[in-house]
Amino acid sequence: MELKPHDLLKIKKAEDLISYTPVPEWVEAALAKTPFVVVRRTRAAQGLVAVGVRGSVRSERFGAFLPVDLIVNRISPEQLAEEKGWKNRSKEIFRSVEQISHLMECASLQWGPVGSLGFELASGNETVTEKSDIDIVIRFSRKLTLDAAKKIDDTLKKNLFRIDAQVDTAEGAFSLSEYALSEEKEILVRTIDGPLLKKIKNHPLLYSQ
Amino acid sequence: METLKYTFPATKKISQRAHVGVVGSGDMEVIVEPYEGAEAEVTVRTGVTGFKKTWEAVIDRFFTQHDIAAKVKINDFGATPGVVTIRLAQALEVSSLDTSVKS
Numbered sequence: 598m599e600l601k602p603h604d605l606l607k608i609k610k611a612e613d614l615i616s617y618t619p620v621p622e623w624v625e626a627a628l629a630k631t632p633f634v635v636v637r638r639t640r641a642a643q644g645l646v647a648v649g650v651r652g653s654v655r656s657e658r659f660g661a662f663l664p665v666d667l668i669v670n671r672i673s674p675e676q677l678a679e680e681k682g683w684k685n686r687s688k689e690i691f692r693s694v695e696q697i698s699h700l701m702e703c704a705s706l707q708w709g710p711v712g713s714l715g716f717e718l719a720s721g722n723e724t725v726t727e728k729s730d731i732d733i734v735i736r737f738s739r740k741l742t743l744d745a746a747k748k749i750d751d752t753l754k755k756n757l758f759r760i761d762a763q764v765d766t767a768e769g770a771f772s773l774s775e776y777a778l779s780e781e782k783e784i785l786v787r788t789i790d791g792p793l794l795k796k797i798k799n800h801p802l803l804y805s806q
Numbered sequence: 807m808e809t810l811k812y813t814f815p816a817t818k819k820i821s822q823r824a825h826v827g828v829v830g831s832g833d834m835e836v837i838v839e840p841y842e843g844a845e846a847e848v849t850v851r852t853g854v855t856g857f858k859k860t861w862e863a864v865i866d867r868f869f870t871q872h873d874i875a876a877k878v879k880i881n882d883f884g885a886t887p888g889v890v891t892i893r894l895a896q897a898l899e900v901s902s903l904d905t906s907v908k909s
């Protein structure tokens with residue numbers, strides 16, 4: 598099982614997490630309510646995966662590690678996109694997700710919802726609010742040329758909700774919007790060893806694996 | 807929403823305005839403008855409260871290393887200290903640092 602940042606992992610209990618810093622009080626309650634953690638883009642020791650716990654407010658985020666063999670279930674953003682779990686939900690935001698889904702299918706891009714939206718779709722617990730952004734990840738491929746990125750970025754910017762699209766590559770992730778407007782200048786790439794500035798060209802070596 | 811302000815003495819001029827970064831989770835946008843005074847005026851607007859000390863440390867380190875005379879506006883959306891430093895470096899590069907202020 599190959600884990601990628603943004604994958605949601607179901608766990609059995611809060612005690613399965615390993616932390617080298619004090620665990621905030623809200624963590625146990627949050628996991629009792631929704632036993633899911635998200636894979637972080639950070640290195641972890643052999644047999645462990647770096648994960649994040651999401652609390653009820655934005656300042657409640659906690660990084661820890663999880664032994665890989667204690668994962669109960671793994672849900673990738675692509676799985677959520679394929680399941681289209683937003684179809685039977687009434688909130689306005691889910692209509693925007695349907696539009697994005699259509700756009701990605703037309704562009705032949707692999708994608709999926711992440712952030713609070715992905716969390717809600719995976720866990721079934723209400724997380725998104727009317728103020729939520731729509732966070733999505735798009736896998737870098739031959740189809741995502743600079744021109745295609747510009748067109749998609751333009752379309753996404755017209756949406757009723759603010760859409761934050763990250764492009765995942767073999768070496769890290771960058772913002773679709775920044776790539777679209779980069780004119781081949783350096784952009785910020787988040788790698789497993791931290792953020793750096795880099796020129797991005799559409800090249801097979803960078804395609805998401 | 808929290809607004810933090812910092813001022814640092816500065817000796818170097820920048821040649822142009824720069825606007826870099828992204829409005830998005832875990833990121834920030836930064837606008838750097840040349841300033842006639844001999845200081846850097848930094849304003850941070852952030853929706854994530856409770857990180858005043860971290861901001862102070864990151865901003866202090868950057869503007870002690872790069873003493874540019876500028877007005878700097880940061881709109882933060884939960885950037886990590888690493889991202890903050892990279893975005894500031896990127897803004898500095900775009901605003902293309904030139905020679906010291908003539909005395």
